[in-house]
Amino acid sequence: MSIAIKTLRKWSRILHRDVGFFFIGITLIYAISGIALNHMSDWNPNYTVELRNFTTTLNLEKSNATKDNILLLLDKINSRKNYKSHYYPNDNTLKIFLKGGSSIAVNILNGNGTAKYLKKRPLIFETNYLHYNPNRIWTWFSDIFAGALILFVITSFFITKGKKGIIGRGGIYMLLGIIIPILFLLYYM
Amino acid sequence: MKKIIFLLAIFTVLISCKTETKKVNQIKGVKSQEVPQIAIGEFNTKAGDFVNKEVQVKGIVDHVCKHGGKKILLVTDDGDVHVTSEERFNETLKGSEIILTGVVLEGRIDEAYCLKMEGDNIKSHSEGTSNKEQFEAKKEHIQQYRDQMKANNIDHISNYSLKYVSYSKVE
Numbered sequence: 001m002s003i004a005i006k007t008l009r010k011w012s013r014i015l016h017r018d019v020g021f022f023f024i025g026i027t028l029i030y031a032i033s034g035i036a037l038n039h040m041s042d043w044n045p046n047y048t049v050e051l052r053n054f055t056t057t058l059n060l061e062k063s064n065a066t067k068d069n070i071l072l073l074l075d076k077i078n079s080r081k082n083y084k085s086h087y088y089p090n091d092n093t094l095k096i097f098l099k100g101g102s103s104i105a106v107n108i109l110n111g112n113g114t115a116k117y118l119k120k121r122p123l124i125f126e127t128n129y130l131h132y133n134p135n136r137i138w139t140w141f142s143d144i145f146a147g148a149l150i151l152f153v154i155t156s157f158f159i160t161k162g163k164k165g166i167i168g169r170g171g172i173y174m175l176l177g178i179i180i181p182i183l184f185l186l187y188y189m
Numbered sequence: 190m191k192k193i194i195f196l197l198a199i200f201t202v203l204i205s206c207k208t209e210t211k212k213v214n215q216i217k218g219v220k221s222q223e224v225p226q227i228a229i230g231e232f233n234t235k236a237g238d239f240v241n242k243e244v245q246v247k248g249i250v251d252h253v254c255k256h257g258g259k260k261i262l263l264v265t266d267d268g269d270v271h272v273t274s275e276e277r278f279n280e281t282l283k284g285s286e287i288i289l290t291g292v293v294l295e296g297r298i299d300e301a302y303c304l305k306m307e308g309d310n311i312k313s314h315s316e317g318t319s320n321k322e323q324f325e326a327k328k329e330h331i332q333q334y335r336d337q338m339k340a341n342n343i344d345h346i347s348n349y350s351l352k353y354v355s356y357s358k359v360e
Contacts, residue, residue, distance in 0.1 A: 040256060046280070062266075084284040085249050088266045097249065097284025132258065132277055 005158075012155035019148050026145050033131035036124045046125050047101065047118040052077070054115065060094050060108045070096055077104070077115060224290055230267025236349035239293040243354060246270055246289055250282045263289060263351075274353035286359040291351030299338075299345035303331050 036045040054077050058069045071080040074096075084097040088108075096104040106113035133139055157166045164170060226245040227235050236244070246263060248270065254260035258277040263270045272291055306327070314324040337346060 044255065046255070085286055087249050087251075087264055089251075089264065095251070099284075101280060101283050103284065134277075 009158050009161070012158035016152060016155040016159055019151060023145055023148050026142070029127045029130050030145075032124060033127035036121075036128055037131060044118075045121070045128055047120055050117040050119070052115045052117065054113050056106065056111045056113060058111070060106055060111075062088060066094075070094075073104075073106075074098075077113075078102075226288075228267065229263065229265045229270050232268060232270050233349060236293045237295070237347060240295045240349075241292060243290055243292055244351070246291070246351065247286070247359065248289075249286050250278075250284065253278050253280050253283050263287070271350040272353050273350060276353075278353075287356045288359060289351065289356040290354040292354060294350050294352050296348040296350065297345045298334050298348065300335075303334055306331050 033045075039045070056073055056076070058073050060066065060069055060073070066086075070086055071083060074080045074083055078098065082098040082100070082102070084099050086094060086096045089095055092107055092109050094106045094108050096106070098104065101118040102116060104113060104115045130138060133142065156170075160166075160170060162168060166174065224243045224245050225239070226247065227239070229246050229248045232246060248263035248265045250261050251264040251269065252262040258280065259274050261272045261274075261278050261282065263272055272289060273294075310319070310324060310327045310331070313319045314321075319327070334346060338344065
C-alpha cells in the first residue's frame, strides 16, 4: 500500500471520528425532531393537548360586560392573568385565547365549553424549533453540518479496507441504501 | 486545549447572536399612511380592487399552521383572512391582535380549476388516499362551485388572501 493511501486512511479515520464527535449534538437534534415532525398528522409535535369540558351560567353574549364576564369565567376555570384576547367566530360561539397558545371555546347559548390547554413537549419542542431553521446563524451551522455529512460519506470509503470495506460488504450496504430511495421514487413519483 | 476552548468561545458567541427574520414593527398603533386599511369583514368584497397591491388588515391571529408555520388565519367577529408567508410565523402569535401589511393575492376558481380538482379527487380516491366519504364531500364541494358560478352567471370565483409583508402588534 502506498504512503498516500495510508495517509488518506489515517486522515479519514481522524476526521470521521473527531468531526463526528463534534456533531453528535446536532445529529440528535435533527434525528429527534425528524421523527417528531414526520408524524405531524398523528400528533402535535410541539405541544401536548389537554381538553377539559365545563359549563358556565355567565352571560357571555356580546355586550359591554363581555370582557369582565370572560375574566370571571377565567377565575373559575383557569386564571384571569392568562387572558390574551377573544372573538366571536359565529353567533353562538365565543373563542378566548390564553397566553401560551391555549384557548377556550364556549357555546354562549347553552354555556357548554371546552378548554384546550397546550403544554410544550420538553426537549422535542426545542429540537423542532431548531429543525425549522430559526435564523441565519443556524442556517450556517446546519449547512456546515450538511457539509460534514458529505465528509462522513467520503471518509467512510477509506476507513475500512478489505472485504468489510467499500469494495466488499460495505459496498453492498451502500448500494442497498441507494437502491431503496430510487425504488421509492420509481414507484411513487 | 486552550485553542479549542478559544474556538468554542467564538463559536458560542456567534450562535448566540440571534437575528430576527420577521419585519416586526412593535410600535403601538402605528400604521403606514400610504397603505390602505381594509376591515376584515369587508376584505372579500374590497380586496378585488387591490390585487397585487399592499393593504393593511387588523385582526386576531386565530391559527398558525403547524405544518411549517408559514400560514396564519387572521380573524375578527366579522370574518377572516388567510395569510401566507415565505418565512415562518412565531407560534406565540396565536391570540395576538395585530395590524398586518400584505399583498392581496387572487386565486381564481373556474371550470379548468374544477376539472383539475375532479381529476385529483378521482386519483386520490383510486389510490386509497381518500375514503368514500371524503371523495363524495369533495365532489359535492366542486359541484357547489359550479352551481355558484352558474347562479351568478360568472365564469370564475375569486378567493382572496394576503402575502405577508410585515406586522405590528396591537397592545
